[in-house]
Amino acid sequence: MTQSKHSTTKHYQQLTPEERGEIKAYLNAGKSQADIARLTNRSRSTISREIKRGTIRQRNSDYLFFTKYFADT
Secondary structure, eight states: OOOOOOOOOOOOOOOOHHHHHHHHHHHHTTOOHHHHHHHHTOOHHHHHHHHHHHEEEEEOTTSOEEEEEOTTO
16 A cells, blocks of 8 residues: 655744834724735735734733733743
């Protein structure tokens, strides 16, 4: 029995700091993850993972928790 081996490699490219800044600006403007993916020409899952990775939970001056996306993290 022969096996056909197809070696297609995908080349993934990390998000640049500029793209992360764009994501932050689009989130602040109220855009959805699907809109951000379309506008930045990235997949929806990439945008979703990046937002999850960069979102921090903090406390405000009233000691109440809030979450915010930071492009620097």
